[in-house]
Structure formats: C-alpha cells, structure tokens
Amino acid sequence: MPVTDKSPLNKGYQPVTWNFKLLAHDTLSGFGGMGEGMSVQIAPDGRRIIWLAHESAPKNFTAVDVSDPRKPKVVCQTDLPHANVRSNSLETCGNMMAVAYQTSQKDLQPAGFELFDISSPENPKSIGFFDCSGPHSRGVHQLWFCDGEYVHCASGSRDFVPTNALDDQFYRCVDVRNPSKPVEVGRWWMPGTRQGDNVMPPSRHPIDKGFRAHNTNVYPQRPDRCYLAYIDGGMFVLDISDKANPKKISHWTNSPPYTGFMHTVVPLFDRGLMLVTDESTENNAKDWPKLIWVLDARDETNLVSIATCPLPDPAVYAEAGRFGAHNIHENVPLPTAWHSDQIVLGTFFNGGLRAYDIANPYQPKEIGIFMPPAPPGAPTGTIQMNDVFVDERGIVYTVDRHVGGLYILEMDF
Amino acid sequence: MLDLFPSREASPFGRKVKRERGARIPVTVVTGFLGAGKTTLIRRFLGSPEGAGTAVIVNEFGAVGIDDALLREAAEETVLLGNGCICCITRTDLQIALRRLVFDRERGTVPRFGRIVIETSGLADPAPILQTFSTDRALGGEFHIDVVLAVVDAVNGEAELDSAAEARKQVILADRLVIAKTDLATPAAVARLTERLQHLNPRAAIDIAVAGALDPNRIIEPSTGERSGFLAEAEHGDGVLSFVIAQEPPLEWPAFSRAMETLLALRGADLLRVKGLLNVAGCRGPVVVQYVQHLAHPPVELQTWPDADRTSRVVFITRNIAERDVRNLFAAVQALAKA
Numbered sequence: 001m002p003v004t005d006k007s008p009l010n011k012g013y014q015p016v017t018w019n020f021k022l023l024a025h026d027t028l029s030g031f032g033g034m035g036e037g038m039s040v041q042i043a044p045d046g047r048r049i050i051w052l053a054h055e056s057a058p059k060n061f062t063a064v065d066v067s068d069p070r071k072p073k074v075v076c077q078t079d080l081p082h083a084n085v086r087s088n089s090l091e092t093c094g095n096m097m098a099v100a101y102q103t104s105q106k107d108l109q110p111a112g113f114e115l116f117d118i119s120s121p122e123n124p125k126s127i128g129f130f131d132c133s134g135p136h137s138r139g140v141h142q143l144w145f146c147d148g149e150y151v152h153c154a155s156g157s158r159d160f161v162p163t164n165a166l167d168d169q170f171y172r173c174v175d176v177r178n179p180s181k182p183v184e185v186g187r188w189w190m191p192g193t194r195q196g197d198n199v200m201p202p203s204r205h206p207i208d209k210g211f212r213a214h215n216t217n218v219y220p221q222r223p224d225r226c227y228l229a230y231i232d233g234g235m236f237v238l239d240i241s242d243k244a245n246p247k248k249i250s251h252w253t254n255s256p257p258y259t260g261f262m263h264t265v266v267p268l269f270d271r272g273l274m275l276v277t278d279e280s281t282e283n284n285a286k287d288w289p290k291l292i293w294v295l296d297a298r299d300e301t302n303l304v305s306i307a308t309c310p311l312p313d314p315a316v317y318a319e320a321g322r323f324g325a326h327n328i329h330e331n332v333p334l335p336t337a338w339h340s341d342q343i344v345l346g347t348f349f350n351g352g353l354r355a356y357d358i359a360n361p362y363q364p365k366e367i368g369i370f371m372p373p374a375p376p377g378a379p380t381g382t383i384q385m386n387d388v389f390v391d392e393r394g395i396v397y398t399v400d401r402h403v404g405g406l407y408i409l410e411m412d413f
Numbered sequence: 414m415l416d417l418f419p420s421r422e423a424s425p426f427g428r429k430v431k432r433e434r435g436a437r438i439p440v441t442v443v444t445g446f447l448g449a450g451k452t453t454l455i456r457r458f459l460g461s462p463e464g465a466g467t468a469v470i471v472n473e474f475g476a477v478g479i480d481d482a483l484l485r486e487a488a489e490e491t492v493l494l495g496n497g498c499i500c501c502i503t504r505t506d507l508q509i510a511l512r513r514l515v516f517d518r519e520r521g522t523v524p525r526f527g528r529i530v531i532e533t534s535g536l537a538d539p540a541p542i543l544q545t546f547s548t549d550r551a552l553g554g555e556f557h558i559d560v561v562l563a564v565v566d567a568v569n570g571e572a573e574l575d576s577a578a579e580a581r582k583q584v585i586l587a588d589r590l591v592i593a594k595t596d597l598a599t600p601a602a603v604a605r606l607t608e609r610l611q612h613l614n615p616r617a618a619i620d621i622a623v624a625g626a627l628d629p630n631r632i633i634e635p636s637t638g639e640r641s642g643f644l645a646e647a648e649h650g651d652g653v654l655s656f657v658i659a660q661e662p663p664l665e666w667p668a669f670s671r672a673m674e675t676l677l678a679l680r681g682a683d684l685l686r687v688k689g690l691l692n693v694a695g696c697r698g699p700v701v702v703q704y705v706q707h708l709a710h711p712p713v714e715l716q717t718w719p720d721a722d723r724t725s726r727v728v729f730i731t732r733n734i735a736e737r738d739v740r741n742l743f744a745a746v747q748a749l750a751k752a
Binding site for chain 2 (some may be wrong): 341342
C-alpha cells in the first residue's frame with residue numbers, strides 16, 4: 001500500500017471519535033493495562049459494578065462502580081502473588097466470580113481458576129480454587145461462566161502432555177456447583193495435539209502460535225453446544241449434550257492462507273449466523289489481515305464464510321503496536337449484558353474500538369470508531385484497545401492493553 | 414435479507430436507528446441568494462467547537478473561488494466545485510467530490526471529518542441537491558442531509574423574493590431560515606421580511622444572525638422536532654403548496670407505500686419535498702419517510718419516538734397538487750387495502 005505525503009504515518013497517530021460519545025475515562029489508579037475479562041454485576045446493594053481482568057501482573061482484578069457511567073469509581077483492586085502469573089480473563093454470574101490464572105512458565109502456581117463471592121464488591125472472598133498446574137501446563141488462559149454451575153475454559157492439566165509445548169491448553173468443562181470442590185466433568189482437544197493420539201500432530205503455521213483453545217462460549221439457546229476457538233487450529237462446534245464426551249460437529253479455519261490465531265466464536269442464533277474473530281498478535285501489522293468473519297451457520301455442519309468486517313488501509317495503522325481484530329462483544333447470556341444480532345462491536349488494538357452494522361450480513365458496514373489519543377506512557381505511542389463489553393443499558397466499556405485503563409462510551413448510531 | 418437471516422431485533426426497514434441519519438455522515442446544506450451572508454455564517458460556525466471536523470464543499474457561480482478562499486483556513490477540508498450551478502451542471506461534480514472525500518478519509522489522506530457543510534451558489538435550486546442524497550445508489554448510503562438552511566438577507570431579501578423564483582424555492586424547501594444582516598436593516602423591514610418568510614414556509618423556524626453569529630447548533634441540529642407544529646395548507650406562489658396529512662391510528666405500511674408509489678408515478682416531478690414520521694402498524698418506533706420528486710429515500714425505523722405524540726404526520730410540499738386530492742388518494746387506497 002502506498003504511503004502518501006499526506007498519510008497520517010507522516011503526522012503521527014490521529015485520534016478519531018465517530019458516532020461514539022465518550023462519557024468517562026479512568027486509568028484505574030495507575031494500573032490501566034487491561035486484559036480480556038469484563039463483566040457487569042448488580043451488587044446486592046444495587047450498585048452496578050464492572051469487574052475487569054488485568055493483562056498482566058502486578059494487579060489481579062479491579063472492580064469499578066459504574067452506576068453513574070459518567071463518574072466511574074474504583075472500589076476494589078487486588079494483587080497477584082508474583083510477577084509470573086496473569087489473570088487475563090474473568091466472568092461474573094450473580095454474586096460469584098471466576099478468575100483465570102495463567103503462569104508464564106510450566107509447572108508454576110497458581111495455575112487454574114479461583115472462585116470469589118463478590119456480594120461485597122469491596123471485599124471479594126475466595127470460595128474455591130481449581131488447580132490446573134502441571135509439568136506441561138500454564139494453567140487457564142480464558143474462561144466462560146454464565147450459568148452459575150459450569151466453568152468452560154481453555155486450560156492445561158497435570159495429565160496432559162502436548163505433542164508441541166505451544167498446544168498445552170484445551171477445552172475443559174468444570175462443575176462448580178459446589179464452589180469449594182470444583183470437579184472436571186469433560187474435556188476435548190484437537191486430535192494430534194496430545195501425546196498418544198492416533199493421528200499426526202497438525203502442521204505448524206509460519207507464525208506458530210499454537211493449536212490450543214481460546215474462547216469456550218456456551219449459550220442457553222443451545223446448552224448442548226460449545227463454540228470453541230482454537231487459535232492456529234481454527235474453530236470447532238462441539239456437541240456437549242454429554243458433557244463427559246464432547247464431540248466435534250464441525251470445523252472451520254481460514255489458515256492457511258491466513259495466519260492463524262482464531263480467538264472468539266459468537267453464534268447469532270435467530271439469524272443462523274456466526275461471528276468469528278482472529279487476534280492480531282504481531283506488531284506493525286505483520287500478521288495483517290486479522291479480521292472479524294461473518295459465517296452463514298444455518299447448517300452447523302457446513303459453515304460458510306460470507307463476509308468480513310471491513311478494516312482501513314493497514315499502512316495508516318502499521319506504525320506502532322498491534323493492528324487488527326481481537327475481542328468482540330459476545331452477547332454474554334446475562335441480564336446485565338446487551339444483546340444484538342444487528343451490531344458488532346470489536347477492539348482492534350491501535351485501530352481502536354469499531355462498530356459494524358450487519359443488518360445485511362453480506363455487507364457489514366462500519367458505523368462507529370473510537371480511537372482515543374494515546375494515553376500518557378503508552379509504550380507504542382498509540383492506544384491498544386483490547387476488549388469491549390456492552391451492558392444492557394447500551395453503555396459501552398472498552399479497555400486499553402497497556403496503560404489507558406477503562407473508557408466508557410455511549411453508542412451514537 | 415430478513416427471509417434468509419431473520420432477526421427479532423430488526424425492523425422491516427433494517428436496523429433500528431437512534432436518529433434518522435443512523436450512522437451516516439451528517440450534511441448541512443446552506444442555500445440563500447447571492448450575497449445573503451452564507452459564507453460569513455459558515456465561517457463563524459467553523460470557528461466554533463461544534464464546527465470542528467467539518468469538511469466544506471463550496472459551489473461558486475463564477476470563475477474565481479472567493480468563498481472557497483475565505484473558508485479554506487477554517488475547515489478540515491474544503492472542496493471547490495467548478496464554475497457552474499450545483500443544481501445543474503455540477504451535480505455530478507458534487508457526487509464525485511463527496512465520494513472522493515470518503516475515499517480519501519478512509520485512506521487517511523484527508524483528516525477524519527465527521528460532518529459536511531455544502532454551500533450552494535446563490536442561484537441553486539435545492540431540490541436536485543436533495544435528490545442527490547436520496548438513494549443508496551447515489552449518496553444516500555453514506556450521507557444524510559440533517560438540515561437545509563436558507564439564509565435571507567434582511568436588506569435585500571424582500572426584493573429578491575419578489576423577483577427571483579430560485580430565492581422563493583430556497584425558502585420554501587428549507588428546514589430552517591436564517592435572517593442575516595439585521596444590523597443593516599430597520600426593525601420594520603425585518604418584521605416585514607419575517608412575516609413574508611412565515612407565509613412562504615410556515616414549517617421552518619426563523620433565526621436571526623447578527624454579523625454571522627448564530628448558535629452553532631442551529632446550523633447542524635436536525636429540524637424534525639420543529640415540524641410538530643404543522644400548519645394547515647399554505648399557498649406559496651409559483652403554484653407551490655404545502656400541507657400536512659396526519660392520522661392517529663397506526664398506518665398499514667403496504668397501503669401507505671402503494672399510495673405514495675401512485676403519487677410518485679403520476680406526479681413525481683411536482684413532489685418537491687415530502688417528509689414524514691409514521692406510526693406504522695407492527696413497528697415500535699416511528700418510521701421516517703422522505704421523498705424528493707420521483708425518488709424515495711429508504712425508510713428507517715427509529716428506536717424511540719421523540720415525544721408522546723404517536724400521530725403519523727407527513728408534510729407535503731408540492732407544485733399544483735391539491736391537499737384534497739392527496740387525502741382522497743390515501744383514503745381510497747387505505748379503504749381498498751382493508752377490503
């Protein structure tokens with residue numbers, strides 16, 4: 001792509017706010033490097049609390065009172081035990097919260113997930129821990145917890161020896177109905193990724209990020225399905241009607257020729273559509289294009305890609321940091337989450353937060369952008385927007401990966 | 414699309430939008446006769462915080478782009494259309510200019526503007542400009558005219574309205590009227606002009622700009638709310654009429670659209686502007702419809718009604734089409750549809 005004299009590349013990063021209204025910005029007491037866990041709780045005293053996972057140590061999670069979205073207030077911020085663990089993902093369900101712990105190396109503690117009673121948001125109380133540590137495990141990267149009964153997660157395990165060290169995390173379903181004694185009830189991994197499998201290990205991609213689980217979404221509309229993104233392995237629809245024996249229903253991948261790292265699968269049940277996101281993991285758009293894909297999922301055994309959400313010229317955004325798709329609002333099945341099958345909101349690192357109209361799924365149309373000025377101290381000199389959550393009021397929460405913390409917005413379209 | 418990929422959230426008219434323009438780029442069209450004070454008004458607007466991020470398109474009727482030069486420093490991007498009147502020979506230029514602005518914005522070669530102001534030449538008929546934005550195939554998918562403003566000179570306005578049909582049409586089709594240069598006219602002259610403007614366009618609010626100073630929001634706020642005080646049939650001269658058709662019970666969309674199709678087919682050229690807020694049976698929000706001559710904008714359903722009034726109301730500005738005939742047409746089609 002030609003870079004012209006008038007390109008923003010020659011003028012530095014250009015903030016854009018289009019069809020969003022910024023209500024508030026909070027750098028979270030100076031710890032604004034945020035991960036991909038965002039969940040809203042209505043506390044017993046009526047306050048609306050958003051719980052946020054941090055991208056890396058030293059902080060574990062932060063709770064922010066957003067009852068008045070124009071005046072957010074940090075009410076709780078906790079620490080991790082050491083620098084080699086991160087709690088990148090969390091979910092709340094009622095007054096219970098599950099937090100994922102992933103270590104930077106194998107065989108470290110704590111690796112797994114912890115359960116908290118958050119009835120008093122200022123004083124979250126640990127009520128359970130599920131240990132996933134092991135000589136080949138880094139613990140849990142991501143979890144899904146919406147029914148108060150089961151945690152679905154991307155996790156390693158003491159008894160799982162991967163064929164490649166990058167393939168250590170797979171799908172696990174854990175019964176937490178007794179929070180003090182979580183019990184694994186089922187698991188599934190991509191054939192070939194565990195030693196002893198009777199198929200060959202998968203061929204590696206040129207940018208090798210691993211054949212392992214990422215998002216593990218399960219919705220009440222189809223409690224017998226898990227929509228599983230598997231990083232370099234593409235995505236799978238699993239039949240989990242028998243939780244002890246998940247079965248593959250279908251598989252879809254874009255790589256090769258794309259560069260892997262499939263991240264999230266969100267079904268739009270009424271419409272027979274599915275949204276699938278990649279994650280950009282390379283700086284300066286080296287893994288371009290990383291996209292949000294729209295799939296015709298009317299036949300779940302034959303998924304057909306029909307469109308992608310358009311992104312701008314990468315030359316404009318390749319200057320610093322990552323640029324490309326990552327998290328989208330996932331229509332989390334909770335009363336505190338907004339649900340839409342017409343609008344997709346996604347974060348694109350230095351491309352900010354973007355909204356798309358998918359009323360016509362063959363032609364997704366960009367309808368909003370929020371790219372704030374680089375927060376002070378941003379190592380890339382740009383925003384690196386990491387995750388987004390929309391509450392049932394339509395208030396949008398989005399977070400920066402490095403320093404910017406929480407941005408609260410109103411949709412204006 | 415709804416047949417193939419149905420959605421309980423969508424309206425029959427697509428995604429329900431927060432306001433009429435949805436996510437499209439808002440456009441203000443500033444009309445007004447030669448020397449009325451359009452450029453001064455726009456320049457003051459561009460200097461206000463509300464004017465930030467505005468691209469300006471100037472249509473000059475003359476070889477030297479004076480207005481363009483005056484505005485260039487204040488706007489994010491200024492495009493000068495060629496020598497000619499925007500409503501006739503340069504209408505294609507307007508489309509090209511707008512498309513190029515969007516293209517360049519996506520490439521990052523112009524600043525990321527969020528609004529467009531079009532200054533028409535003094536001689537322009539606004540109707541063809543409105544038509545340019547009416548369909549997706551034209552520019553309606555990217556842009557939406559939020560407000561059409563007519564600037565009238567307090568000193569010379571009356572005489573121009575007497576002598577020039579273009580000036581009258583600009584006033585008749587405007588959403589909002591601005592009287593400029595009141596500091597140079599006597600209070601009596603301003604009062605006379607105000608009365609004349611009210612007669613020509615009873616729907617439009619009238620603002621006074623002193624030395625180009627006007628609340629910047631009056632340049633950009635959509636005028637939907639002002640239309641609630643619709644007046645009865647008005648005769649504007651030149652055979653131009655305006656009237657409102659209102660109905661309390663919810664409308665059946667097929668009956669309304671069939672009636673409009675008939676009107677468009679028979680008398681499209683004489684439908685100067687039609688705009689309405691409809692209470693359509695089966696829709697929670699109001700459905701906004703707009704027609705310019707023989708072209709229909711795609712209807713959109715809003716998420717909420719602006720107020721408690723649920724009456725369907727459609728404003729017609731027509732040439733030699735009587736209110737009675739339109740009422741009879743609607744009544745007949747509705748009766749036939751019910752049967």
